[in-house]
Amino acid sequence: MSQKLTKRSKQQIKKLKPFLDEWVERVEEPSYIDDDPVLFMHAFNDKEDQLLAGFFAATMAWGRRDIVIRKVRDFLDRMDNRPTEFITNFADRDAKRFEGFKHRTFKPVDMKWLVKILQSILLEYGSFQDFWAFCHQRATENSRPLMSVFHEQFFAQHPEAPQRTRKHVSNADKKSSCKRLYLYLRWAIRKKSPVDLGIMDFMPASELYIPLDVHVARQARALGLLTRTYNDWWAVEELTDALRLLDPKDPAKYDYALFGLGVAEDGIPEEYILNPNVL
Template sequence: MSQTGTLSHFDLKEFLDEKYETYNEPGFVEDDPVSIPHLFTKKQDREISGFLAAVLAWGQRKTIISKCRQLMEMMDWAPHDFILHHTTDDLKPFLAFKHRTFNATDTLYFLHYFQQFYRQHDSLEEAFTAGLKPQDETVEQGLVRFHEQFFGQEDYPERTRKHVATPARKSACKRINMFLRWMVRQDDRGVDFGIWQQISPSQLVCPCDLHVDRVARRLGLITRKQTDWQTALELTARLRLLDPQDPVKYDFALFGLGVVEKF
């Protein structure tokens, strides 16, 4: 029987399936950045708030959630309407916004991008599928094309590029992959939304954050020494052996094992 770490393939699948069932449930939402898009019911509100929450998702989770709620307050708790109709004066409060290295310059550019995009498109899904083909094994080309498009605006601030990752720079793209999991994965567990239909869950790449990375290495799911895009692909390929249609569901298991159980 094939081995993964100290567990056989069958035992590993059984173990991670059990942890997936444990952690993919509504109680997961409250202390996680995914709680921000859960504040809304409108598709575009979930996309905008979710993308911002994912991009800001580094540091202590309580601080992340607090900062995201602050942003939503500045948008009058109607992000899509604000994006489409705000005036120059409406942007003044954002000049004081800061989360770690994400500052007012970055915030204003994000708002500008969103306004340009949503005035021409109905859903942010269109930005991520522009470079993606149905037969592509993963979303890699979609992420590359999205990054190019995101910074296709004139006079974009160079400093803002560090806040939107791309596989073209070998980044693991953990925050964007997390955002895509929220938007694409479909189940009835109450965490992920499944509101995008043009990307298959089988194409998603596992978000490779610190906790997931550590647990995956302990389980023998990652062999690469560094953590980059190829590492995220390696982990996802191993998870695809356990569930070819929905490999990223195991993000719940790996994250829960790392954060809650200190595995």
């Protein structure tokens, strides 16, 4: 994408609020759950199971949603659908359960190391939420992006983890969009949602960034909310800043609107399109 894109002014962005709010209401409803990887958080009653299953679901949310759901279900089946118990009691001999597992670039060795790291986190911090809270506090104290600290502390549990496994957990220091990690936090942080569970409270929803994928970015550029042409961390910041003009307390909810517009048969109504060439 080489053409220069037009950006809406702050006042013009605010005028989009009724339109985008309507799309949030249309998309963010219980029926959304059945066809989205978030369903794996809803499948459990225990909070720790929800957080761990959700982490794997979000980490593997790469590609078509139906395929992601099938692969996550396969992986959780290999843990007897008891993620907390399996991870807490994991021994290297249990890695044989992952033999034959594959999703995109995820291989059995990656799943083994992700489980070993999560086991160390649970043993040291007591819960996955407490680990996130530690990372958030350290990021705040050092004025660093949360996902930079998360990646750093996650792999500090097992520095010997292979480089290939490290690539499956985003790092804002490398200017990644951190889409899957912020998707996970959207599920876990946003409250009073028919889709997102809101079971972690170490940070407010106002601090969430948009989970930026190619489809959301395309709709955002068409609407004039995003002018950066690469889907990187700077694009995430630009788009989230625009969405905070619409709802500073809950900018990530507009992920539903942009997603919905992307899959709608009619797409964005012509009167709202500012950059038609991106569609």
